[in-house]
Amino acid sequence: MKALLIIFSLLLVLLIGRMWVGPGSYPDRWRLDDRTIIQEQENNAKQEQINKIQAELDDVSSGKEALEERARSELGMTKKGETFFEVIMKPETEKRKQNVVEEKDSSNTEKPSTDNKTN
Numbered sequence: 001m002k003a004l005l006i007i008f009s010l011l012l013v014l015l016i017g018r019m020w021v022g023p024g025s026y027p028d029r030w031r032l033d034d035r036t037i038i039q040e041q042e043n044n045a046k047q048e049q050i051n052k053i054q055a056e057l058d059d060v061s062s063g064k065e066a067l068e069e070r071a072r073s074e075l076g077m078t079k080k081g082e083t084f085f086e087v088i089m090k091p092e093t094e095k096r097k098q099n100v101v102e103e104k105d106s107s108n109t110e111k112p113s114t115d116n117k118t119n
Contacts, residue, residue: 019025059066071077078084090098 020027022028076084
């Protein structure tokens, strides 16, 4: 009876030990779960990229308007008979200088002269 108890105790220790050490153990499963979560996140990111590319392909294949829009915005192309106008804005520094000069001019014209010099 004592030998049987020792054999069962050793089997129990081996089985419990296997749960914590080696392939299929709890730590091994936890690592696999972490890797699964990371892989799912990567798959979601890739799926978003695929969806964006698919939407662009649908736009291009949907018709001439999408192609024309892309040619106009990215390549600056125009149709026959159209004229391209480029508007060049003044840099901010020049605008500020001009505003300051205009303010000085307007302040000089608004104030009446109070010089009472007599010769």
